[in-house]
Amino acid sequence: MSTKTACKECEKDFLIIDEEEKFYEKKKLPHPEQCPSCRQKRRLSLRNERVLHKRKCDKCSKDTISTYAADSEYQVYCQECFWEYLG
Ligand SMILES: [Zn+2]
Numbered sequence: 001m002s003t004k005t006a007c008k009e010c011e012k013d014f015l016i017i018d019e020e021e022k023f024y025e026k027k028k029l030p031h032p033e034q035c036p037s038c039r040q041k042r043r044l045s046l047r048n049e050r051v052l053h054k055r056k057c058d059k060c061s062k063d064t065i066s067t068y069a070a071d072s073e074y075q076v077y078c079q080e081c082f083w084e085y086l087g
């Protein structure tokens with residue numbers, strides 16, 4: 001099984017496979033919001049800046065982590081709200 005997600009950057013759909021999902025959950029990482037190729041580009045351009053910011057979920061205000069800073073325009077959801085949002 002895998003999860004279909006729309007890339008936030010290029011808006012293409014990409015799949016998060018089960019193993020990948022388990023990996024994120026195990027590491028308590030947020031699920032990716034970009035397709036692999038956008039992530040790759042991002043990684044290359046932000047090589048020295050792979051910082052995870054502590055943020056509050058925009059929906060339930062629980063503490064969560066994100067690659068987006070607290071003052072970024074992006075909405076950040078904790079994992080629970082993210083899955084709820086995906087339906
Ligand atoms: Zn993309």
Ligand SMILES: [Zn+2]
Binds near residue numbers: 082
């Ligand atoms: Zn939340």
